[in-house]
Amino acid sequence: YQRRVRGAGGKLAPGQASNMWPTGTEFELFLYASPDDEFSLSNSSLIHAFAGLKMGEWYDGPEKNGARTYQAHIPATPDLQNNGSLYFHIVAVRDQAEINPLHPDYKYTPVLCVDTTA
Numbered sequence: 001y002q003r004r005v006r007g008a009g010g011k012l013a014p015g016q017a018s019n020m021w022p023t024g025t026e027f028e029l030f031l032y033a034s035p036d037d038e039f040s041l042s043n044s045s046l047i048h049a050f051a052g053l054k055m056g057e058w059y060d061g062p063e064k065n066g067a068r069t070y071q072a073h074i075p076a077t078p079d080l081q082n083n084g085s086l087y088f089h090i091v092a093v094r095d096q097a098e099i100n101p102l103h104p105d106y107k108y109t110p111v112l113c114v115d116t117t118a
Contacts, residue, residue: 023056
């Protein structure tokens with residue numbers, strides 16, 4: 001696999017790992033499914049939202065290990081049944097931040113995209 005990390009403006013980010021926000025920052029994770037490899041709210045379906053998460057809280061959650069699980073039934077579209085693709089996009093935002101650019105409360109912030117390709 002090749003891992004590419006791109007920051008604002010599409011520039012490659014350094015190879016070091018670091019948290020996106022300071023420890024204790026409240027955030028939410030949204031899981032979307034889409035037939036497209038590039039994320040867009042207009043072409044994606046929200047599968048699940050994890051709310052009330054905190055950056056660096058490694059001992060919370062049901063198993064007290066920081067992990068979350070979720071099961072969902074996702075119907076196979078005709079395109080998927082004919083060898084189409086299905087992509088999952090995970091969006092992390094600070095607690096209650098608006099991700100829809102058409103919403104009046106939306107505030108643009110630089111986006112960090114991490115993807116893995118075969």
